[in-house]
Amino acid sequence: MSITAVALESASPLPCESDLQLLFSALNVAHFGGMLPGYRIVYNARLTSVAGRIAYKPPLIELSSSLLAAHPDHVEATMLHEMVHAWLHLNRLPSGHGMQFKRKMREVGLGSIYHSMPVGSRRSRRRYVLSCPRCKVELLRRQRPGSAVSCARCSPSRFNRRVQMAVREL
Numbered sequence: 162m163s164i165t166a167v168a169l170e171s172a173s174p175l176p177c178e179s180d181l182q183l184l185f186s187a188l189n190v191a192h193f194g195g196m197l198p199g200y201r202i203v204y205n206a207r208l209t210s211v212a213g214r215i216a217y218k219p220p221l222i223e224l225s226s227s228l229l230a231a232h233p234d235h236v237e238a239t240m241l242h243e244m245v246h247a248w249l250h251l252n253r254l255p256s257g258h259g260m261q262f263k264r265k266m267r268e269v270g271l272g273s274i275y276h277s278m279p280v281g282s283r284r285s286r287r288r289y290v291l292s293c294p295r296c297k298v299e300l301l302r303r304q305r306p307g308s309a310v311s312c313a314r315c316s317p318s319r320f321n322r323r324v325q326m327a328v329r330e331l
C-alpha cells in the first residue's frame with residue numbers, strides 16, 4: 162500500500178480523522194524511523210490563516226479543513242510539514258523554518274516550506290518575473306523555474322547562458 166493511498170481512498174474530498182492517524186503513522190515510519198511520538202490529528206474548520214499547525218503539549222496537529230477541502234491533494238504534504246516541526250522538537254533543534262527545517266524537508270521530499278501557508282494566498286500571490294538581459298522581454302510565471310532558462314526569443318533552439326533569464330520574485 163502506498164502512503165498516498167491512505168489519503169485518497171475516501172469518498173469525501175478529505176480523509177476522515179482515523180485515516181489521518183494512519184497517514185501519520187505511515188509517514189512516521191517512512192521518513193522518521195517511527196521515532197515521532199503519537200500526535201492527535203484533527204481538523205479545525207476555523208483555522209484559516211494556515212493549512213496546518215502543531216502544538217507539542219499535548220501533542221496535536223491541526224489541519225484546516227476549510228482550506229484543504231479545496232486542495233485535498235495537499236493533505237499529505239501539509240501533514241509532513243508539521244511532522245518536520247515535530248521532528249525538530251523531538252531532537253531539540255531550533256523551531257521555525259531555518260536551515261535544519263529545510264534540510265529535513267528536502268530529506269522527506271517536500272518541495273517548499275509553503276505548505277503551512279494559506280493555500281489560497283499561496284496560489285494567488287506568488288509570482289516570478291523572468292527577464293532577458295539582452296532583449297529585456299519580461300515573462301510572468303507562477304512558479305520559479307526549476308533550472309536555468311534562457312530567452313526563447315534570443316535563443317529559440319537551445320539554452321544560451323548569455324541570455325539566461327534573470328528571475329526575481331514579485
Ligand SMILES: [Zn+2]
Pocket residue numbers: 242246257258277
Ligand atoms: Zn511550518
Ligand SMILES: [Zn+2]
Pocket residue numbers: 293294295296297298312313314315316324
Ligand atoms: Zn531575449
